[in-house]
Amino acid sequence: MKDIHVLTADAIAAMEGTAKTHSPNDRARRVNKSLGDATGLSGIGVHLIEVSPGDLTTEHHVHYHEDECVYVLSGTATMVIGDAQIPIGPGDVIGHPKGGAAHHIENTGTEPFRALVIGERAAHDVGDYPRLGKRIFRSAGLPWTVADMDDLTFPIAGKK
Numbered sequence: 001m002k003d004i005h006v007l008t009a010d011a012i013a014a015m016e017g018t019a020k021t022h023s024p025n026d027r028a029r030r031v032n033k034s035l036g037d038a039t040g041l042s043g044i045g046v047h048l049i050e051v052s053p054g055d056l057t058t059e060h061h062v063h064y065h066e067d068e069c070v071y072v073l074s075g076t077a078t079m080v081i082g083d084a085q086i087p088i089g090p091g092d093v094i095g096h097p098k099g100g101a102a103h104h105i106e107n108t109g110t111e112p113f114r115a116l117v118i119g120e121r122a123a124h125d126v127g128d129y130p131r132l133g134k135r136i137f138r139s140a141g142l143p144w145t146v147a148d149m150d151d152l153t154f155p156i157a158g159k160k
Helices: 009-014
Strands: 018-021 029-034 044-051 068-074 077-081 084-088 093-096 103-106 113-120 125-129 134-138 145-148
Touching: 077 093
Parallel strands: none
Antiparallel strands: 018 029, 029 044, 044 113, 068 093, 068 113, 077 084, 077 103, 125 134, 134 145
16 A cells, blocks of 8 residues: 555565765764665654674764654663763663764674664754864755864854
8 A cells, every 4th residue: 555654574674784884984884774764754764773893873973953862772882972971772762952962872782782763854954073073064955065164164143
């Protein structure tokens, strides 16, 4: 039926997944299964990720226009939010409100870390990689653009 979008556990298990490296950081490697895409979602992304021991989910980052959250399925890891390091494991949920603290997850366990990562798919977004001094921009239909923070000019309110 046209309006039924069901992805069974067997179908998810059979999905190959895509090996991804978050380009700003070679340690940020994961296998990604885009469950949202497979079920026809366009306003939110739902990804089943698997991260090997010692690897990161992403470069330390923050989004200014998109909320995201993580639901841990298996394995243990360290959630880094700002400078805080928080041990996480199965059943834990982490929310990252838009404009909140920069964050990433490091698999500090000895087994693969598996989680659902869910986030908005806004028409535009701006984010920062504070440890790299970079800002990312995306506008509807265009790819991400990355700029060095030192190259950007920020007008001061009230000045021309």
